[in-house]
Amino acid sequence: MTELKVTNVAKHFGRKNVLSGINVTFTDGQIYGLLGRNGVGKSTLLRLLNNRLLADRGQITLDGASVVDNEAAQNRIFLMSAEMLYPAEQKVSWVFKITKQLYGDFDDALAAHLVSVFHVDTTSRLSRLSTGYKTLVKLIVALCVPCDFVLLDEPVLGLDAPNRQLFYQELMATFTDRPRTFIIATHLIEEISQLVNRVVVIERGVVTLDQDADELRQRGKMVTGPAATVRDWLADVKVLRTNALGGVLAAYTLDAPLEKPLPAGVTMEAMNLQQLFIELTRKEDGAHAR
Ligand SMILES: Nc1ncnc2c1ncn2[C@@H]1O[C@H](COP(=O)(O)OP(=O)(O)OP(=O)(O)O)[C@@H](O)[C@H]1O
Numbered sequence: 001m002t003e004l005k006v007t008n009v010a011k012h013f014g015r016k017n018v019l020s021g022i023n024v025t026f027t028d029g030q031i032y033g034l035l036g037r038n039g040v041g042k043s044t045l046l047r048l049l050n051n052r053l054l055a056d057r058g059q060i061t062l063d064g065a066s067v068v069d070n071e072a073a074q075n076r077i078f079l080m081s082a083e084m085l086y087p088a089e090q091k092v093s094w095v096f097k098i099t100k101q102l103y104g105d106f107d108d109a110l111a112a113h114l115v116s117v118f119h120v121d122t123t124s125r126l127s128r129l130s131t132g133y134k135t136l137v138k139l140i141v142a143l144c145v146p147c148d149f150v151l152l153d154e155p156v157l158g159l160d161a162p163n164r165q166l167f168y169q170e171l172m173a174t175f176t177d178r179p180r181t182f183i184i185a186t187h188l189i190e191e192i193s194q195l196v197n198r199v200v201v202i203e204r205g206v207v208t209l210d211q212d213a214d215e216l217r218q219r220g221k222m223v224t225g226p227a228a229t230v231r232d233w234l235a236d237v238k239v240l241r242t243n244a245l246g247g248v249l250a251a252y253t254l255d256a257p258l259e260k261p262l263p264a265g266v267t268m269e270a271m272n273l274q275q276l277f278i279e280l281t282r283k284e285d286g287a288h289a290r
Pocket of ligand 1: 036
């Protein structure tokens with residue numbers, strides 16, 4: 001099984017320790033949601049995976065071999081980041097051509113399909129493209145490279161809602177045709193929640209959650225009802241946060257016992273991935289971390 005493995009990785013910038021001991025293994029044929037509050041180090045981790053940055057400590061290996069100064073490994077890992085790394089005066093068609101030269105292959109048929117779906121003018125110079133179209137060009141490249149690991153850092157920046165929807169559909173279609181691993185760092189959690197099958201959360205420099213997305217969804221429940229009854233029923237349950245209104249209490253819980261009968265007047269409903277993420281990464285004082 002192909003594995004991109006991160007062991008005890010630390011990275012600081014100046015006096016700021018961003019990542020302090022990341023341990024996570026990305027395996028093949030998965031779509032990961034890489035989540036974390038602003039500034040927690042998601043882009044930093046993606047850049048380390050892609051060898052654009054060097055770790056202070058720890059190891060990143062692809063199938064057992066370090067990714068550092070390893071051209072063969074780097075040819076299998078592609079990072080689409082927020083920056084536009086191509087010269088502004090070049091045309092869209094040049095970007096596709098140079099990518100093919102760099103990576104040895106390029107899915108021309110898929111690129112032609114995506115160009116048509118998103119109405120990209122391949123004769124246009126990059127400097128002439130709107131923010132959304134620049135993103136679309138980078139996304140087309142990311143979907144057409146022959147890499148086993150495709151890292152997408154805020155992939156839909158600047159895309160309008162219909163194009164975001166189209167992109168998610170196209171991502172699923174190409175993933176089905178050619179399973180590989182996508183690692184998606186985004187704040188639009190609900191939008192990608194149907195795509196991802198694993199969720200990795202970074203907090204305070206470490207991975208605090210690495211779980212199958214369906215399992216995670218099963219764990220989060222909101223329990224609502226008369227305050228005293230809800231508190232009593234939740235005596236042994238992990239409560240992430242409560243919200244009281246009049247005599248009614250809404251409790252965001254993790255691992256509530258589904259087999260335990262609910263008292264009269266108490267309801268339980270699923271939390272979506274976005275709600276779960278918000279509650280899991282909320283600081284105890286109610287303020288958001290960092
Ligand atoms: N080259 C750099 N030099 C100095 N500091 C940096 C550099 N790159 C990142 N940082 C700092 O490291 C921290 C983590 O940044 P990073 O971009 O990895 O976070 P992120 O989780 O991707 O954030 P966001 O969700 O806001 O995009 C931030 O405080 C950032 O300012």
